[in-house]
Amino acid sequence: MKHDALPQADQDALDAAAFRRLIAHLDSRKDVQNIDLMILADFCRNCLSKWYRAAGEERGLDISDAEARERIYGMAYEDWKANFQTPATAEQQAAFAARKRG
Template sequence: MNSNSQIELEAAAFRQLISHLQKHTEVQNIDLMILADFCRNCLAKWYMAAAAERGIDMDYEQAREVIYGMPYSEWKDKFQTEATTEQLAAYARKQESKS
């Protein structure tokens, strides 16, 4: 496979991941952090870093809007729930296991 084809496939897979996360708003960021050790905010930071590496001016809120499909404040108001005691405990265990 040539590098252009690889880049196209990676970009298509990334777009599908973003679309999937935008459709599944019931999946909270803390759930993603517990299970996969990354969340939508991590993706936004990686996206912003990729832009910076290429000389593209983008701030964190702009990157989050790409990932969330809307301004983060709007997504948070519509879809974010308070973390449960169980989620917080699972996240704490995950962090402890990294140490």
């Protein structure tokens, strides 16, 4: 059945389930750096947190950047950076710059 043929409640439930699975998958792959996601897919965990905050704002909810990041990262952003973020390599920086130019 096509997604748009489903009742809106079912569409929303499926979308939410897929989002939760994406967040869980990213949580299980802390080795994948944001720069890698940006190079390959042109979005990262920070993008997801901004989209989450914006969705809340559209519904009249006051969600801070820190709260949105904690939802996506599963912990305070500063803790994630300290424990899991590695410095970007020269190769990653070059690939990111090429992606931005391309």
